[in-house]
Amino acid sequence: MRKEEDFNEWYIDAVEKAGLSDKRYPVKGMNVWTAYGWKIMRLIDEFIRRELDATGHDEVCFPLLIPETEFKKEKDHIKGFDSEVYWVTHAGLNELDVRLVLRPTSETAMYPMFALWVRSHQDLPLKVYQIVNTFRYETKQTRAFMRVREIHFFESHTCHETEEDAQRQIEEDVEILDRIAARLCLPYSLLKRTDWDKFPGAHYTVGIDTVMPNGRTLQIGSVHHYRTNFSVPYGISYESEGGEHVPVHQTTYGMSERLLGAVIGVHADDAGLVLPPDIAPFQIVVIPIFSKDNAARVGEAAKALAGSLSAAGFRVKLDDRDVRPGSKFFDWEIKGVPLRLELGGRDLDGGVVTFARRDDGSKGTIGLADAPSGARLLLDSISASMLEKAKAAQASRIADAPGGEVPDDRVARIGWCGCEECGRRFEEERDLKILGTPFRPERFEGACAVCGKPANAAYAARTM
Amino acid sequence: MRKEEDFNEWYIDAVEKAGLSDKRYPVKGMNVWTAYGWKIMRLIDEFIRRELDATGHDEVCFPLLIPETEFKKEKDHIKGFDSEVYWVTHAGLNELDVRLVLRPTSETAMYPMFALWVRSHQDLPLKVYQIVNTFRYETKQTRAFMRVREIHFFESHTCHETEEDAQRQIEEDVEILDRIAARLCLPYSLLKRTDWDKFPGAHYTVGIDTVMPNGRTLQIGSVHHYRTNFSVPYGISYESEGGEHVPVHQTTYGMSERLLGAVIGVHADDAGLVLPPDIAPFQIVVIPIFSKDNAARVGEAAKALAGSLSAAGFRVKLDDRDVRPGSKFFDWEIKGVPLRLELGGRDLDGGVVTFARRDDGSKGTIGLADAPSGARLLLDSISASMLEKAKAAQASRIADAPGGEVPDDRVARIGWCGCEECGRRFEEERDLKILGTPFRPERFEGACAVCGKPANAAYAARTM
CATH class of the missing domain: 3.30.930.10 (Bira Bifunctional Protein; Domain 2)
Structure with missing residues (x-):
């Protein structure tokens, strides 16, 4: 879908x-x-x-x-x-x-x-x-x-x-x-x-x-x-x-x-939820990447990593199920866990852990020894960038439409003289709802989309 | 009352x-x-x-x-x-x-x-x-x-x-x-x-x-x-x-x-609630005892004390209202705050703080410098002694009454053969309820209070 x-x-x-x-x-x-x-x-x-x-x-x-x-x-x-x-x-x-x-x-x-x-x-x-x-x-x-x-x-x-x-x-x-x-x-x-x-x-x-x-x-x-x-x-x-x-x-x-x-x-996106870190039941999922000869070592290290992150106050899930990593990735993407940490033999040798961000899919490594502070930085960055991206998207969905010609997938800023008659007529004729006038006054120069008299800004949209 | x-x-x-x-x-x-x-x-x-x-x-x-x-x-x-x-x-x-x-x-x-x-x-x-x-x-x-x-x-x-x-x-x-x-x-x-x-x-x-x-x-x-x-x-x-x-x-x-x-x-008692420390909204109330010439000094110290207790994780109320200490004591007794700490000029000079326990009314002093650990010991002792006292009181309200003659203000341990007929007859005749038989089997030697046949223990009481 x-x-x-x-x-x-x-x-x-x-x-x-x-x-x-x-x-x-x-x-x-x-x-x-x-x-x-x-x-x-x-x-x-x-x-x-x-x-x-x-x-x-x-x-x-x-x-x-x-x-x-x-x-x-x-x-x-x-x-x-x-x-x-x-x-x-x-x-x-x-x-x-x-x-x-x-x-x-x-x-x-x-x-x-x-x-x-x-x-x-x-x-x-x-x-x-x-x-x-x-x-x-x-x-x-x-x-x-x-x-x-x-x-x-x-x-x-x-x-x-x-x-x-x-x-x-x-x-x-x-x-x-x-x-x-x-x-x-x-x-x-x-x-x-x-x-x-x-x-x-x-x-x-x-x-x-x-x-x-x-x-x-x-x-x-x-x-x-x-x-x-x-x-x-x-x-x-x-x-x-x-x-x-x-x-x-x-x-x-x-x-x-x-x-x-x-x-x-x-x-959320086509792969599932994308949860803001502050409200994610699990903020971090730790996934050990086993190979035949390192299972015990990697398993231990993943457990220790999850433990140190929990101790630092994060909500952490250690997924050590006997299932292919790819299918674990898939499961936790659906659930929207903000940060995935993968730990394999090569990571261990290098003293790092591989991360994948749920919000933008980017990957990289952080130091294993100071994983809690690395995770903190990543989660803060995820929060900030989710908010910024969402604000930009919201702004792009609001269009100035002084005459009231509102594209189907946009919220429109229109001119409205403020009288009930014009407001109700606008709503009926365009099959839109006037959401209201800005709580914080906005500069606006334009005329009422209905009567043409001097007007202030109002917002109109279709509602969910 | x-x-x-x-x-x-x-x-x-x-x-x-x-x-x-x-x-x-x-x-x-x-x-x-x-x-x-x-x-x-x-x-x-x-x-x-x-x-x-x-x-x-x-x-x-x-x-x-x-x-x-x-x-x-x-x-x-x-x-x-x-x-x-x-x-x-x-x-x-x-x-x-x-x-x-x-x-x-x-x-x-x-x-x-x-x-x-x-x-x-x-x-x-x-x-x-x-x-x-x-x-x-x-x-x-x-x-x-x-x-x-x-x-x-x-x-x-x-x-x-x-x-x-x-x-x-x-x-x-x-x-x-x-x-x-x-x-x-x-x-x-x-x-x-x-x-x-x-x-x-x-x-x-x-x-x-x-x-x-x-x-x-x-x-x-x-x-x-x-x-x-x-x-x-x-x-x-x-x-x-x-x-x-x-x-x-x-x-x-x-x-x-x-x-x-x-x-x-x-x-609770005639002066008001007595709350177990674990569920008290305020576990400790700090009350400065002002006199004319030390108000600022005592006020500062009380604030610092309340702050250090809060920082140590206790739920603390600083009551610095402009009201006589006696009336503050009265208010917080009604509310059941487990531990009252009073801090006056003389306490300060001696490096102590005076405590009063809500559960038994006992008073004493603890060191001001390590008030958090002193408070911890006192609250633990309050919890333990409230549970012990309550257990003893409950035991004293349960009486062995093999024949079923149950004092008005007691729960009775009776003999009951276990059959519904005897049970219902007992309940009707004595206007008591059979609460049931012990979940953890109890040693019992006696006869059914109704039919006289061999019986196990059952408890009967009036219910709230």
Whole structure:
């Protein structure tokens, strides 16, 4: 299956061959995380945890089930989710008095509790997050990690005294994103969604998009400013010095297993996965190259090499199966291991070990005695060059198309006056989606692709 | 609230004061894990992960929702769970064709997939686990961590060629248990449950019980041998050398957040939690004791001390709030921090730091220069003595009562001939539960408490 020819088919095949998930589970769109895929996801989760802990967020865990009565308190929110939630109506042999929703996101689970937790300005900012699974009854075609019905994700929720404090939180979220994306070697763009596409109940939404090789965008996460849209109906307020109850300003931030989908889509190739070193379950595979007369010596040395690399903190696999080297290479390429170290008699004699990089296929040798520092340099170089290459590829897939004539496999930067009428007409006529306007203002000179009036930049694309 | 006087009320109070969970969530029996409680649980999870990974189990994550059709394949299983599962009947605006169950445990989610994964003896043993939440519609009174409707737990599932291989897995599970229980300073007993109390569908069940101070037992986990009871209806078989399809033998093993409930019940006291060092979010709290003229010097030294302890790998909290020391002591006692280090001017002059142990209240000093090694010794001693004390307490709550006359606040070792009729009669007449017979055979000389015939030992108790 060739990535260039049919991205969608290639993607399904890459996921399956690498053993990341099993889609034969008997509920459509709910896949089994098999061991290798789950390990990668857990490494991603660890980085998210580390970032959120370091920025003063507390990890919590809220119940999955939300009473219908709480779920319906914010009107736009329920309208936005009405057609895509799962309902628990019975328990044991009883019909429930109040139906329960499986969380599609946790605003309506958390905010009744926030109303109890926030009393005075001393309780602010309140910053919590959780890493859980969420449920959406998708009607579009499902695809592993990219569009599923049980979604692994993190969500952070914050409460602040003022709108400006909340705005600063969004800036912090963007910084966190940048560090996480760098570890995943993922380029992204930040676009303020159109009013008709923002999160149900939000004041505004910033979408985090990555461009896939077929030119379609994948939304990997989002950041929302809620102002007081939820705090008013849920009664989350603090007492000001004058004794008034002031509703808090809120933000949320979330990214899902689509991060993994994006990594596969951006980096994998026709031979299989290409994993960024920071999230590879095995960063290095050590393969002894036996010949008849040196098996014991090479075997010992390979074991010692793997041991010293593990001791240095790398995640290492020693593949000493009784199988031809070529077929081992093949297996670990499918799995996307960033660095392969081959050790044969000649390497040993020369005091070196042969390496092969998964990202660009280049080969060479490093000193056997200081293999850990050689491996460190190589892995750092792999990370850096994967990110650079991906950024260049993403840039090449974005085209300036001021009049709105967008090539099939490109994201277009168009002119848009900003009015809903022009935006919706553009989307309908071209069968494209306006992703939004740049979160960081961009210089732009041009006219609205619809009405011809003065315009700012907006991005339009087909989505995954 | 005194532990001795009213264990149940005291327990609720201890959980609430320490801020482990919030039970005001608007679905009964589903509590919010607040930050401190969730940190402890995640530390427990990490030990479980480490043990299961080290014994060759793969971590996976299966979907939450199980189709009714799969759920009903093993007859005893569905009968056992019929009255306590949650049903999803609607999604979006549609009624589902096949209703979905929220996992009460994952046999029926996993086994259709195991049937696809196991082909030959080379696929065996298959050993997987997951750490997820599970759902039971409890009708009894709920209590934080001990009896809730959304339960955080781990479950491992294994498939083997023979019954003996499966039996060896159970021995391994028991060894894992012993290491985890030691970290949590928890005594336990292993009892083979009666036939009418075993897990629905199991060949046999070994319950893992801990005795609470009120003499009632809390089941913190269980290990099951399924023989081929599930593999036959689910079609999990391997091809023997002769080409026959042989059903696998299966086991499962699970422990839940009751581990945390047991730690609280066994170790906490009237002043609050007493956490085993291995699972304490903060193992050490450093409190500077300021006086007017030494604030800067003491503050600096306390900071340096906390820094050196953190650098040595301890989880440390520096409490330099502008609050009286006595009220800091009080706060951290409620939270159960194992070791308090107080640093004042006189300590500094003497080159020491004053310690106070949370477990027994004893105080003394350690050298400031080698505080990390002093702290290590103290924390190890706290762990060891908490486990010893708890073991002694558990032993004192088990009484030999061959005739079945069981004191209210004790677990009784009785004689039981083993027949169901005697067992059920005993349970009814005494309003007690027969927990089971010792997993490791015990010497016993006595007669059945009901029929007077020759008997083996069995344990009977009231349960939490």
